[in-house]
Amino acid sequence: MSIRRVVTSGLVGLVLVGLYVASYSGLQHHRRSLPDAGESSSGIWNLSPVIIAAIAGEFKGLMADYLTLEAGARLGAKVVRTPDGKYREVKRRIDWPTIHRLYVASQYLDPSFEQTYTVAQGWLPWEGGMVREMQAILRTAAQGRPWDWKPTHLQGFNTYYFLRQPGAAGKLFLEAARIPNAPSFLPILGARLAQKGGETAAAIVLMRSMLADKTPDDPDYDDLSDRLQALQGVQQIEEASRKFQAVFARMAQSIDELLTSGMLATAPANPYKVAYCMDKAGIVYFDQPDCQK
Amino acid sequence: MHTLRSLYHLTLSTCLEGIRHKALWAIVCLAMLLTLGNLAVTLLFTWDLGKVSIEFGLSAVAFTGLLVVFFLGMKMLADDLERSRIYLLLSRPISIWQYLLGKFLGLALILLTATVILGVSAAVSMQYVLWSYPAFVPPHFSWLTYVMALFSQWLGLVMVLAVSVFCFSFASQPFVALLLTACTYLAGQNMELLRRVVLENAYAGVLSGRESLVIGLSWIFPNLSLFDKKYAAAYGLAFSGQELLLLTGYALSYSLLLLWLAAFLFKRKELA
Numbered sequence: 174m175s176i177r178r179v180v181t182s183g184l185v186g187l188v189l190v191g192l193y194v195a196s197y198s199g200l201q202h203h204r205r206s207l208p209d210a211g212e213s214s215s216g217i218w219n220l221s222p223v224i225i226a227a228i229a230g231e232f233k234g235l236m237a238d239y240l241t242l243e244a245g246a247r248l249g250a251k252v253v254r255t256p257d258g259k260y261r262e263v264k265r266r267i268d269w270p271t272i273h274r275l276y277v278a279s280q281y282l283d284p285s286f287e288q289t290y291t292v293a294q295g296w297l298p299w300e301g302g303m304v305r306e307m308q309a310i311l312r313t314a315a316q317g318r319p320w321d322w323k324p325t326h327l328q329g330f331n332t333y334y335f336l337r338q339p340g341a342a343g344k345l346f347l348e349a350a351r352i353p354n355a356p357s358f359l360p361i362l363g364a365r366l367a368q369k370g371g372e373t374a375a376a377i378v379l380m381r382s383m384l385a386d387k388t389p390d391d392p393d394y395d396d397l398s399d400r401l402q403a404l405q406g407v408q409q410i411e412e413a414s415r416k417f418q419a420v421f422a423r424m425a426q427s428i429d430e431l432l433t434s435g436m437l438a439t440a441p442a443n444p445y446k447v448a449y450c451m452d453k454a455g456i457v458y459f460d461q462p463d464c465q466k
Numbered sequence: 467m468h469t470l471r472s473l474y475h476l477t478l479s480t481c482l483e484g485i486r487h488k489a490l491w492a493i494v495c496l497a498m499l500l501t502l503g504n505l506a507v508t509l510l511f512t513w514d515l516g517k518v519s520i521e522f523g524l525s526a527v528a529f530t531g532l533l534v535v536f537f538l539g540m541k542m543l544a545d546d547l548e549r550s551r552i553y554l555l556l557s558r559p560i561s562i563w564q565y566l567l568g569k570f571l572g573l574a575l576i577l578l579t580a581t582v583i584l585g586v587s588a589a590v591s592m593q594y595v596l597w598s599y600p601a602f603v604p605p606h607f608s609w610l611t612y613v614m615a616l617f618s619q620w621l622g623l624v625m626v627l628a629v630s631v632f633c634f635s636f637a638s639q640p641f642v643a644l645l646l647t648a649c650t651y652l653a654g655q656n657m658e659l660l661r662r663v664v665l666e667n668a669y670a671g672v673l674s675g676r677e678s679l680v681i682g683l684s685w686i687f688p689n690l691s692l693f694d695k696k697y698a699a700a701y702g703l704a705f706s707g708q709e710l711l712l713l714t715g716y717a718l719s720y721s722l723l724l725l726w727l728a729a730f731l732f733k734r735k736e737l738a
Contacts, residue, residue, distance in 0.1 A: 223663060230655035231528055231622075231694045234521035242510060285701050287513040320605050 218243070218274045222281035229282060237283035241292065244275035248296055269301035276310055284317030294327050304335040325349035326359065333366060340370020347379040357393040364400050369456070373408045380404060399444040403459040406441035410449055410457045413437035424455050427465065472560050473568050480572020481579075484538060493530060493580045497587035500526040504591040515602040517700040519595040523588025524615060524696040527581055531623040532651070534580055536644060539573045540630055544640035563729035570631050570725055577623050585616045606702035614710055615699035621717040622693030626651050628721035629688060635728035636735060654690035657683065688720055 217225055218240060229236035250262040276293045279286065293310050297303040308331055314324035329345030332338050346363030349355055360383055367376035380401040387394050410428060413436040417425040420436070428451050431437040443449055443459055450464035451457045458464045484490070504526070508519045546552040546569075555565055589612065596603050630647040637643035664680045693713060698705050 223659065226659055227656045230652065231691065231696070232525050234517075234696050234700060235525050238507075238511070238518055238521070283697070285697075286517065288511050291513050 216243070218271070218278045220278075222278050225278050226282055233282040237279045237286055237289070240275050240279035240282070241286065241289050244272050244279070245292055247272060247275075248292075267300070269297070269303060272301065273297060273303055273306050280310060280313050280317075284313050287314075287318070287321070287323075290314035290324055290327070294331075298331055298335055304331055307331060320353065322349040322352035322355035322359070325352070326355070329363070329366075338370060339366045340372035340375075343367025343370055344372055344375050344379070347376060347383075351379070351383055357396070360393075360397055361400055364404055368404055368407055373404055373411060377401065377404050377408060402442070402444045406443055406449055407457045407459055409441045410437060410451060411455075414451065414455055414457070425451070426453070427451060428457075468559070469564060472564050473571065476555075476560070476565065476568025477571040477575065480542065480569050481575045483542060484572065484576040487538060487542070490576075490579065490583075493534070493583055496526075496530055497584050500530075500584065501587045501591040504588065505594065508595050513602070514604075515599045516592075516596050516604050516607065517602075519592045520604075520607075520612065520700040521696050523585075523592050524612075524619060524699060526588060527584040527616065527619055528623070528696075530580055530584055531577055531619065532626065534577055535573075535623060535627050535630055536648065538576070539627055540634065540640060540644050540647070542573070543569060543631070543634045544643075547640075561729075562732050563725070566631055566635070566725055566729050566732060570627065570721070573627055574624050577627065578620060581616060581620045581623070585613075604700065604702035606704065608702060608704075611695075611702060611704060612699045614705065614707075615695035618693045618695045618710060618713050621713055622690050625654075625688045625690065625693070625717050625721055628724040629654075632724040632728045632731075635732040650687060651690065653683075654688040655694075656691070657687050657689045658691040660684075689716075693717070 217228065220228075225236065226233060248267060251265045252260050253263050255261055276289055276297070279289045283289070290310055290313075294307060297307040297310070308328055311324045311328045311331070314321075315328070318324060325345055326349040329342045329349060332345055333342030336342075343363045343366030346359050346366060348363075350359035350363055360380060364376045364380055367373065367379075380397060384394070384397050384401060387397070389395075410431065413431045414425050417431055417434060417436045421434075425431050425434070425436070428437065428440060428449055431451075432440060440449065445460055447460065447462045449457060449459055450462050452464045456464075500523075504519055504522045507522055508515050511518050546555070552565070556562070560568075589609075592612075596607070626647065629650045630643065633643040633646040633650070634640070637646060661680050661684055664677055695705060697703070
């Protein structure tokens, strides 16, 4: 009787194990056959950021870390196992709106997290074509990290490179340059771009405010003051050119014409020891004496 | 004098009972695991490693503290009733408020011990990360801010503990008390968020234009989000001693008020 019982329960156990193995391996096989198995575009990040913040409670920082990691895991190539047990990389289709939502949600929870804006900058404007969206992420990062010059610098880069607005880019570079520990090339680059984009007055104001915080002993003082002087020269010529246009109803062809017409009393001094040059479009250069060629 | 002695004995016995539950050993094991976990998790990131490490450490403290309140604290309170130990205590010259306050203080001591153990272990792993990756040390990071954040974390947990004692004082079943405490914790964590959404958002749905209701609720529920200083500690953002003092005052006054109400309700509770 007891042997029969043992055999019966053993058989029942075997049937149950068989069922379990069959169903689970069938499920795994089915998932493997799906494209991008396990990578759903639905998730907590599809909720409004306020709801995510409510769910995260006091663990908002950890949730932000998770969302950033989740976005990172969905980017780049994917490594898959071949039937012979080796690994190979496959390119996958990236769902950019989902990636963007992940970064926005992460930033809502932790607006100061460097990883979020840095990784997003590496992908969204380049591969995802989401320049405007990226600028919004960088603006939030700049507000959340007032000690960090990089978000504003990256905004300047995107404005110049993707949006092709050198004047606005220059202003952003100059803004970034005012943040402590910003690299010394930023004010010079910013001033150049701002002037090139017709923002000479703004560039001068920002350069002046930066010089006000420095002493002549600072290593970059001379560079900044030379650039300020060059910009002031450019501004003087631009003003004379505007006056010329108002009087003669046409653009001046060169700086010499401004001098001979009396609109410009004397050519301003250029700290870079070359002559200022004005091209046919009226753009003034302090470092391209042969701009008319 | 006698009251104080009774309170002291109750506090001490509750604390020892908690330790006898092997909870402290579980906490020590958890602390070691979390220390290792902190190192592993931090290395998943490429930037702001210091922030990730500090936030993980403080979150671990918060999470463990919640486990202590929800499971150990409430189990100990429930055990007193279920194993009829409460009759033994109340048959002595101990009033109900002394019983509740003694239990509360004992559990708060366990929470403090857990916070210190986990805080130190988190600090060790954080120090390792900060030392290994000096480029990612938050610009104004200070250990004083970390200790202040840890202390306010404990204050927040003490408030949750007071809520659990309050719920226990009137709930018919320990599970109901647990559920009510968990709901109050969730509401308390989001009180500030809700207040902000209603006050700053014209499209707050059914809550639109009901600022006074939300403000009223924020006076009833514990505003636990005020005690969450992980962000400040992680980015080295200073918060003043005055704020900490005010937080302490808020936590103590709210907890004592709840305990007073709990004593009042507990007298009416059917103990048999």
